[in-house]
Amino acid sequence: MVINIYNKNSLEIVAKPYITDVEAFKSNPTEFYPDWNGQSMLYSLNEVVHPKLVDGEIVEKTRLELVKEGIETLHSNELLKGDEIIAVDLKPYEYIENNTVKYKRDDRIEELLKELKNIQVEYSEAEFVFQEKYKQKNRELDQNNLSKLITMFIVINKQPLIKGWKFKDLNDRDTYTDLTAQDAMLLAQSMEVQTKKSMHVETTLHQRIMAMTDEELKVINLRAEFVKLWESIQI
Template structure:
């Protein structure tokens, strides 16, 4: 078996002599290590990486002792508290600097702003329920949906006006109220809706219904933009604790619904 001999002064390893038994070594250490001097050396069965002589006994140095000696670097989640190295659980955006827990406030704000932006985009595109002739369908609110409705309305109105001009050229008298009623009742064939189960349904939709649909789209888009902008600006004035507990989805949906009720 081996033992390890250390210098009492430097605590460096001097030798690793092979011995028969600990008893025989204790009785006659020079038999196994001729230079043995109990004033200079100390022995142990254990080889320590960072030995410390504590009240005549060898032991491994603590992290605190290594830190003081410049042999240990604190981990990103460690700090010194009452002379002891303490491991702390850091939340997202927390970090330790100058032995204090700090918070990356600007990075948190930017992340929340990105979440609010994504919520706005998702909300603007989210289908809404729309009723035509007693049946409820789902209507998307994508840019292409808004663009198609605008084109269809323009086409229907133009076609209707051309028809009126033909009647006027023939000398027919027109009743304005009836003209407006007829215009609003003018239909576009096979507008595509969806049902709850994702099935496509093609329905004839009147000018009146297209206008109502456009107004809902406008309200959704406006409310979603107001919600995002208002909440994004409010983040700058929030404390760190308020930012930690800020739930973008809950706050966004709450403000969106409020804006929809007011519009």
């Protein structure tokens, strides 16, 4: 077997002689290693990567010691607390810097504003019931089409009807209906109101988000807040 000879001061390995057994080495170390000096050397059966002396024995340094000496680094979810390495359950957008848990506030706000815009578009374009019997989507395409038809047939050509406007009935079947000028204007108004309402809710929540504390940003249920505000507003 091999035994590791260490310099007592530097704790570096200076030799690795072969021995028959440990007791034989203890009895006569110079038989196996002629340069042995009991005053300046120590031995160990184990090759210790980061050695230290504890009660005259060579042992491996603890990870805490290696971290404090800069030999090892903390994991991304760890910090030092006194003489302990603490693993932190980091929540989304949390990180550790300079041994302190911090929050990526700007990234969280950016995510919330993207989510807010998606919800706003969803509510703006959502299907609504017109005259208690038709379903109408409120996409930009639908608004533009209706606006063009109102301009062409009613404003310019003074026609009394827009013929064949496509709705869904309450059973989701396609149905084509002639719109009077009054109906067309009322439908356009309903579309505009829904769009404005969604934009008003978005603007209000945008302002709230920008003023929130980090803790509020962590826990906000944006969809629930949007729905609550949507249901409370009358335009």
